[in-house]
Amino acid sequence: xxxxxxxxxxxxxxxxxxxxxxxxxxxxxxxxxxxxxxxxxxxxxxxxxxxxxxxxxxxxxxxxxxxxxxxxxxxxxxxxxxxxxxxxxxxxxxxxxxxxxxxxxxxxxxxxxxxxxxxxxxxxxxxxxxxxx
Amino acid sequence: xxxxxxxxxxxxxxxxxxxxxxxxxxxxxxxxxxxxxxxxxxxxxxxxxxxxxxxxxxxxxxxxxxxxxxxxxxxxxxxxxxxxxxxxxxxxxxxxxxxxxxxxxxxxxxxxxxxxxxxxxxxxxxxxxxxxxxxxxxxxxxxxxxxxxxxxxxxxxxxxxxxxxxxxxxxxxxxxxxxxxxxxxxxxxxxxxxxxxxxxxxxxxxxxxxxxxxxxxxxxxxxxxxxxxxxxxxxxxxxxxxxxxxxxxxxxxxxxxxxxxxxxxxxxxxxxxxxxxxxxxxxxxxxxxxxxxxxxxxxxxxxxxxxxxxxxxxxxxxxxxxxxxxxxxxxxxxxxxxxxxxxxxxxxxxxxxxxxxxxxxxxxxxxxxxxxxxxxxxxxxxxxxxxxxxxxxxxxxxxxxxxxxxxxxxxxxxxxxxxxxxxxxxxxxxxxxxxxxxxxxxxxxxxxxxxxxxxxxxxxxxxxxxxxxxxxxxxxxxxxxxxxxxxxxxxxxxxxxxxxxxxxxxxxxxxxxxxxxxxxxxxxxxxxxxxxxxxxxxxxxxxxxxxxxxxxxxxxxxxxxxxxxxxxxxxxxxxxxxxxxxxxxxxxxxxxxxxxxxxxxxxxxxxxxxxxxxxxxxxxxxxxxxxxxxxxxxxxxxxxxxxxxxxxxxxxxxxxxxxxxxxxxxxxxxxxxxxxxxxxxxxxxxxxxxxxxxxxxxxxxxxxxxxxxxxxxxxxxxxxxxxxxxxxxxxxxxxxxxxxxxxxxxxxxxxxxxxxxxxxxxxxxxxxxxxxxxxxxxxxxxxxxxxxxxxxx
Numbered sequence: 001x002x003x004x005x006x007x008x009x010x011x012x013x014x015x016x017x018x019x020x021x022x023x024x025x026x027x028x029x030x031x032x033x034x035x036x037x038x039x040x041x042x043x044x045x046x047x048x049x050x051x052x053x054x055x056x057x058x059x060x061x062x063x064x065x066x067x068x069x070x071x072x073x074x075x076x077x078x079x080x081x082x083x084x085x086x087x088x089x090x091x092x093x094x095x096x097x098x099x100x101x102x103x104x105x106x107x108x109x110x111x112x113x114x115x116x117x118x119x120x121x122x123x124x125x126x127x128x129x130x131x132x133x
Numbered sequence: 134x135x136x137x138x139x140x141x142x143x144x145x146x147x148x149x150x151x152x153x154x155x156x157x158x159x160x161x162x163x164x165x166x167x168x169x170x171x172x173x174x175x176x177x178x179x180x181x182x183x184x185x186x187x188x189x190x191x192x193x194x195x196x197x198x199x200x201x202x203x204x205x206x207x208x209x210x211x212x213x214x215x216x217x218x219x220x221x222x223x224x225x226x227x228x229x230x231x232x233x234x235x236x237x238x239x240x241x242x243x244x245x246x247x248x249x250x251x252x253x254x255x256x257x258x259x260x261x262x263x264x265x266x267x268x269x270x271x272x273x274x275x276x277x278x279x280x281x282x283x284x285x286x287x288x289x290x291x292x293x294x295x296x297x298x299x300x301x302x303x304x305x306x307x308x309x310x311x312x313x314x315x316x317x318x319x320x321x322x323x324x325x326x327x328x329x330x331x332x333x334x335x336x337x338x339x340x341x342x343x344x345x346x347x348x349x350x351x352x353x354x355x356x357x358x359x360x361x362x363x364x365x366x367x368x369x370x371x372x373x374x375x376x377x378x379x380x381x382x383x384x385x386x387x388x389x390x391x392x393x394x395x396x397x398x399x400x401x402x403x404x405x406x407x408x409x410x411x412x413x414x415x416x417x418x419x420x421x422x423x424x425x426x427x428x429x430x431x432x433x434x435x436x437x438x439x440x441x442x443x444x445x446x447x448x449x450x451x452x453x454x455x456x457x458x459x460x461x462x463x464x465x466x467x468x469x470x471x472x473x474x475x476x477x478x479x480x481x482x483x484x485x486x487x488x489x490x491x492x493x494x495x496x497x498x499x500x501x502x503x504x505x506x507x508x509x510x511x512x513x514x515x516x517x518x519x520x521x522x523x524x525x526x527x528x529x530x531x532x533x534x535x536x537x538x539x540x541x542x543x544x545x546x547x548x549x550x551x552x553x554x555x556x557x558x559x560x561x562x563x564x565x566x567x568x569x570x571x572x573x574x575x576x577x578x579x580x581x582x583x584x585x586x587x588x589x590x591x592x593x594x595x596x597x598x599x600x601x602x603x604x605x606x607x608x609x610x611x612x613x614x615x616x617x618x619x620x621x622x623x624x625x626x627x628x629x630x631x632x633x634x635x636x637x638x639x640x641x642x643x644x645x646x647x648x649x650x651x652x653x654x655x656x657x658x659x660x661x662x663x664x665x666x667x668x669x670x671x672x673x674x675x676x677x678x679x680x681x682x683x684x685x686x687x688x689x690x691x692x693x694x695x696x697x698x699x700x701x702x703x704x705x706x707x708x709x710x711x712x713x714x715x716x717x718x719x720x721x722x723x724x725x726x727x728x729x730x731x732x733x734x735x736x737x738x739x740x741x742x743x744x745x746x747x748x749x750x751x752x753x754x755x756x757x758x759x760x761x762x763x764x765x766x767x768x769x770x771x772x773x774x775x776x777x778x779x780x781x782x783x784x785x786x787x788x789x790x791x792x793x794x795x796x797x798x799x800x801x802x803x804x805x806x807x808x809x810x811x812x813x814x815x816x817x818x819x820x821x822x823x824x825x826x827x828x829x830x831x832x833x834x835x836x837x838x839x840x841x842x843x844x845x846x847x848x849x850x851x852x853x854x855x856x857x858x859x860x861x862x863x864x865x866x867x868x869x870x871x872x873x874x875x876x877x878x879x880x881x882x883x884x885x886x887x888x889x890x891x892x893x894x895x896x897x898x899x900x901x902x903x904x905x906x907x908x909x910x911x912x913x914x915x916x917x918x919x920x921x922x923x924x925x926x
Binding site: 012016019020023024026027028030031032033034035039049060062066087099 | 383513520524531532539540541542543546550685776777884
């Protein structure tokens with residue numbers, strides 16, 4: 001009986017550890033990378049998370065088409081043009097930093113999801129306007 | 134921070150406010166002193182009666198001091214004392230009192246003070262009933278509260294901004310961001326912080342049980358607190374979801390954002406512990422497991438708080454996290470590490486051994502099924518769910534520890550992982566109440582739940598009929614597919630039916646059990662009610678998101694559009710005063726008519742002047758709750774301009790709206806003397822517009838810029854009945870002009886969502902909380918247990 005219980009416990013622990021490892025692996029493998037402009041240009045994949053600040057003068061928004069285009073400046077100071085087409089975003093002018101999700105085509109970053117970071121004064125709420133994919 | 138130029142006219146800060154700040158700081162230091170007294174008083178092996186009294190009262194008085202500090206901060210907020218940096222950053226003189234109060238917990242320091250206060254409430258009440266565990270319970274609890282006091286002393290909300298050594302009172306603070314000004318900001322944070330505060334009880338009890346060397350009798354004492362904690366934290370989580378739903382404009386409740394996960398992980402661990410305790414009470418087993426689990430909710434919450442405040446998730450979250458003062462962050466980090474190592478160190482060296490000595494024999498039958506087995510599976514699944522989310526949340530942290538490029542774990546990925554836990558958990562929640570603690574064959578179990586299965590199938594049929602004849606003329610697209618693991622695609626409707634049937638099974642099973650037991654023990658049904666609530670909530674989330682239907686319309690003032698079976702007419706603004714659109718309570722009114730009746734959608738719309746003098750529209754969605762569905766009316770900022778201003782050289786052309794509008798700029802002529810009032814510059818434009826009928830019509834327009842005593846006026850010129858044009862500027866050197874095309878009537882882009890059965894989400898949350906509170910009341914200790922350790926056998 002005792003050996004049976006121990007075997008059961010060992011199996012449970014092994015299965016649980018295996019499951020956790022598998023989950024961790026799934027998360028890391030499927031998670032999308034954050035990139036800067038240089039890395040975005042070198043990367044052919046979709047779901048890139050391009051992080052940077054918006055050059056406010058370059059913002060060009062067409063709410064009727066749910067389109068916004070702007071120049072994004074990354075931490076190294078490199079600029080890339082972003083064409084966003086997706087959920088309407090009303091607070092683009094408040095945005096401090098953005099994460100544009102998408103891929104690069106002909107040197108332009110085509111994005112269908114835009115996460116806006118506003119200089120929020122209350123940290124517990126997201127000033128996000130893009131609906132998750 | 135505070136503008137140097139403007140401060141000359143500011144009055145001095147009132148003396149009482151200066152004193153209130155000093156008092157606040159002092160109270161926090163006093164609280165720290167009281168907690169230290171309490172720790173010392175209880176921890177010393179040889180204690181006099183006096184020391185014990187001092188230790189007891191030190192713990193209570195420490196809590197009272199914290200509340201005093203909270204009241205000081207609240208008073209400063211209520212009276213707009215912006216000479217304090219924290220009040221300046223989060224307060225607003227012109228806003229309603231509820232938002233002034235919400236300012237208290239809008240930032241780092243205030244939310245830590247709130248956490249300390251809510252924790253101490255639970256500590257004080259739980260300590261009174263802690264019996265033989267009171268000594269070590271208080272030591273552990275006071276250590277934690279003392280640590281919070283330490284953080285609050287370093288990062289105090291009572292920091293005054295002095296200009297040239299003077300305390301001056303600025304007239305206005307920065308205030309809450311517009312998007313946060315919603316009644317939930319007053320309700321949700323205190324509720325969820327009550328939940329966070331309650332998590333400390335199980336942790337301190339677990340430690341106390343091990344130090345007191347009695348891992349048996351703590352269970353009935355801690356159990357009601359764990360139930361209460363699960364109920365309150367769950368309610369807080371739901372409120373956060375409602376808040377997101379009502380204000381964020383995409384109509385979702387949950388998106389697995391780090392801040393949500395930080396609350397979700399301890400909540401699930403709390404629910405896990407609660408079920409483990411049930412087994413210990415009923416079967417006199419799982420002593421070791423429960424001791425291990427008791428630390429998890431609190432430890433994971435502290436870890437999550439550290440993660441979100443540390444800046445590791447800075448790039449990985451859409452939240453803007455205020456990074457903590459480094460010293461305060463180090464205190465928190467050291468506490469997380471010490472708390473975890475300390476708890477599990479004591480567990481490894483003491484707790485596990487103590488548990489082994491008292492654990493009952495495993496007399497479960499080898500064949501068939503028993504409730505303990507199902508609870509074990511349930512506990513493993515819940516722990517797995519919680520651990521999975523914790524892993525997902527930590528990916529950016531782990532990757533930066535490993536010097537890897539950070540990665541983003543998105544909502545869809547969480548869904549794909551957690552569904553494997555949710556489905557079996559819901560089935561367990563339906564099955565477990567039917568299984569007895571003793572031997573039971575699988576056939577016997579099947580026999581017991583057969584009625585439930587039949588009822589579930591029957592109800593599923595009703596759901597099918599409802600889908601077929603969905604109200605509001607919304608047909609569900611049968612061909613829709615959703616992504617599945619292994620790059621497979623599942624047809625939406627069957628997959629939804631699987632998920633719904635699982636929820637239905639859990640719901641029916643627990644209703645069945647209530648009917649069976651309510652006569653025998655009417656107050657024992659709290660757990661079943663909570664299960665019903667969870668199943669209802671899950672069903673609501675699944676149905677409202679899965680069968681969501683969206684249409685987009687662009688509605689021009691005075692026009693009529695139709696979407697989702699409604700005829701939509703724009704009726705104007707609710708605030709008819711001049712400048713009414715600058716009032717925060719202004720609503721845009723849309724008449725929504727359908728053959729089944731109608732309503733007026735009142736999405737919020739007002740304008741602010743931004744710091745760069747631009748007109749900034751702020752919009753709020755309108756949610757119309759119907760019995761079987763919600764109409765979610767998301768208004769986007771009105772569009773007045775066709776595009777950005779175009780710079781056109783003389784004789785040149787510019788195309789807008791994908792070539793449907795072509796502007797030819799022929800040049801400018803001047804009327805009057807340059808620089809004199811009354812002088813006009815008139816642009817000569819030919820504008821070709823492609824109409825809806827495909828015919829191109831060319832219009833001549835002459836917008837002008839005129840020098841007036843008040844500056845330059847831009848005179849708009851009509852183009853046709855839809856369009857008008859202005860000249861925004863000109864460059865004499867280059868001979869170009871800035872031309873702006875406008876719509877004569879604003880266009881309102883609207884996203885309209887049909888969300889079926891959203892009511893279940895609200896109902897489920899309420900029922901879960903009700904069940905939790907009932908269960909907590911039912912399991913409250915009947916009488917105060919003996920207090921002195923030597924009473925214990």
